[in-house]
Amino acid sequence: MPRPSRRDEVYATAARIIRQQGYSAATxxxxxxxxxxxxxxxxxYYPSKSAILFELLSxxxxxxxxxxxxVPKEGTATERMRELIALQVDHVATRHDELVVFFQELPWIDQHLPEAQAADIHRGVDKYERFTKQLLRAGVRTGEFRELDVDAVLYSVIGILAYVPNWFRPSTAKAQATLVGELTDFIMGGIVTK
Incomplete structure (x- = not known):
């Protein structure tokens, strides 16, 4: 009988070590x-440390x-943006080590990953950023959102999302739902026209 794979354990452990030590120091x-x-x-399981990083980011x-x-295709910009924010907050509240590594190591992917893999990650990030900026611009056009610097709002939202996995540990489903509601309201309160 073949031995069970320990790949998931390796993946989770690598995420924890890279989170704690940083990619360059982890071995x-x-x-x-x-x-x-x-x-x-x-x-x-992994032919190289960069293969682990690529999987964590991918x-x-x-x-x-x-x-x-x-995110619904129909609806107001406010409804759609609220849904996007809530989905993201819910996600970042659950994947602690992996998401800390994602945000911590993303600025260095061109140095740590082969060119084709770095380009693949950049394409995914660009797709997310384009979607979110288009949604913000749509809200400004309809008057739902105040006149705002789309880039500044996007990167501020990313900053909030990036920090949640550093401190939030859901004790209950209710605690997580409360976090999702409060952060979503906080972010939306900063962009919706008063």
């Missing part, structure tokens, strides 16, 4: 030691693009 040895594998076995990009797909 395949430290990941292997933490999982209780020899380095050769670790290479069976999983989050894919999850974010799926969230965009859940």
């Amino acid at each position: 395949m040895d430290s990941i292997a030691d933490a999982v209780g594998l020899n380095k050769g076995t670790l290479y069976h 999983v989050q990009i894919e999850a974010t693009l799926k969230l965009i797909g859940r």
Whole structure:
């Protein structure tokens, strides 16, 4: 009988170590030691440290693009933006190590990943940013949103989302729902026309 794969454990442990140490300081040895594998076995799961980083980033990009797909095509800009924000807050409240790594390491992907992989991550980020900016611009056009600097609002929202996994640990489903509601209201309160 084949031994069960420990890939999920390796993935989660690598996320935790990269979160704690940063990508540059984390080593395949430290990941292997933490999982209780020899380095050769670790290479069976991931051929390199950059392969781990690419998967960590790709999983989050894919999850974010799926969230965009859940935003209704119809409705006001306010309704659609509120849904996008709520979906994102709910997501970042649940994937702590992976999301900290995502936001922490994203600025350095051109140095840490092969060119084609970095380009793939950039394409996903660009798709998310284009969608969100178009939604913000639509709200400004209809008068639902105040006149605003779309880039400044986008990156402020990203900043809020990026910090949630650093401090929030849901104790109950109600606590998570409360966070989603409060942060969504906070963000929307800053953009909706009074």
